[in-house]
Amino acid sequence: MTVTRSVIRGCGSHLPSRLVTNEELAKTVDTTDEWITSRTGIKQRYLVGDDELTSDLAFGAANAALEQAGMTPDDIDLIVLATTSADETFPATATTLQARLGMDHGFAFDIQAVCSGFVYALSTADSFLATGKAKAALVVGAESFSKLLDWDDRGTCVLFGDGAGAVVLEAQPGEGTNADRGIIATKLHSDGRLHDALYVDGGPSSTQTTGKVRMKGKEVFRHAVENLASVVREVLDEAGMTMDDIDWLVPHQANKRILDATARRLNFDPDKIVVTVDRHANTSAASVPLALAEAVGDGRIQPGHLVLMEAMGGGFTWGACLARW
Numbered sequence: 436m437t438v439t440r441s442v443i444r445g446c447g448s449h450l451p452s453r454l455v456t457n458e459e460l461a462k463t464v465d466t467t468d469e470w471i472t473s474r475t476g477i478k479q480r481y482l483v484g485d486d487e488l489t490s491d492l493a494f495g496a497a498n499a500a501l502e503q504a505g506m507t508p509d510d511i512d513l514i515v516l517a518t519t520s521a522d523e524t525f526p527a528t529a530t531t532l533q534a535r536l537g538m539d540h541g542f543a544f545d546i547q548a549v550c551s552g553f554v555y556a557l558s559t560a561d562s563f564l565a566t567g568k569a570k571a572a573l574v575v576g577a578e579s580f581s582k583l584l585d586w587d588d589r590g591t592c593v594l595f596g597d598g599a600g601a602v603v604l605e606a607q608p609g610e611g612t613n614a615d616r617g618i619i620a621t622k623l624h625s626d627g628r629l630h631d632a633l634y635v636d637g638g639p640s641s642t643q644t645t646g647k648v649r650m651k652g653k654e655v656f657r658h659a660v661e662n663l664a665s666v667v668r669e670v671l672d673e674a675g676m677t678m679d680d681i682d683w684l685v686p687h688q689a690n691k692r693i694l695d696a697t698a699r700r701l702n703f704d705p706d707k708i709v710v711t712v713d714r715h716a717n718t719s720a721a722s723v724p725l726a727l728a729e730a731v732g733d734g735r736i737q738p739g740h741l742v743l744m745e746a747m748g749g750g751f752t753w754g755a756c757l758a759r760w
Contacts (some may be wrong), residue, residue, distance in 0.1 A: 450598045503603075512570055
C-alpha cells in the first residue's frame, strides 16, 4: 500500500548579526559569565537590532532552506510559521513572509505554541501533506524574543536569544514503513492549568501592551524533564522503536541542565544530542530548526538517519516528532 510521507528536502537558518557574550551582557545586567554558564550552559546569544523584524529572520532562513532543497517559492503551496514574537498583532507573519518570497499562490498562517511552536508547525504541515491539501510546505520557526524580555530580570533576560530556522517538506509516496524517508510520527500535548509558570504579562485584549516574560524557573524545569521524556516515549511507542534506534536527538535548547536531565531520564547517549544552547541561548520556536540546520550543515545528520525532535514551551505545550532523514 502506498502511503504519503512528508520528506524533509532541505533546511536552513538565519541569525542576527549582533553577537552578545555573557561578559558583554554583564555590563548592563546584574550577572556574571560564571553565574549564567553554571546554571544554563549559555555563553552567548544573537540579538536583533531595533530595526530588525521576525519576518527578516524568517526570510533568511526560508531562502537558505529552499536553496538546500533545490526548490523555489513557486514549488511551495503552504507556509506554516511558528513564532511568539510576530511582526504585528495581525496579519500573520507567515503572510508577510509569503509576500517577500514573491508567492501569490497557496496559503500561509502562524502557529503560536511558544518554544514548542516548530514541532507543532511540523505536525500541522505534515497533516496537510498527508491528506493531499498541499504538496510542499515551508515550515519556519522564527523569533525576535529579546523584544519580550525584562532586562532588569536577570533570571529570564540571560536565557534567550533571537534567530530563525526553516525546513522544506515535500509529499512523497512510500510503503508506510519506518524505512521510508520523512516524518514517521508526531505527538502534541498542552495543559493550560500551568499558565502561571511561564507567560508574558500583556496582550491586546488584556493590557493592550506587549508585556514581558515571567517565569517560575524551578517549576518549568521539573515539568520540562518529565513531559519531554514522556512524549519522546509516546512517539517511539507509536513507531515501534526505542531510543537505541535513534541516531540524533534534536531537542529544544532551553538550557543545558534540562538537556542533560532529559538525556539521563531517557538513558540516551549525550554525544548523540545536538546542542547549540551554548551559542544560541533559548530561541524559543527557532531553537529546534536552528539546531537541526547546524547538524545537517556540518554533516552529523546523514541520509537515512533517524532524527527525534522534541520541545516544551509556555502554556504548557510540548511535543515530539520522529523523522527519517
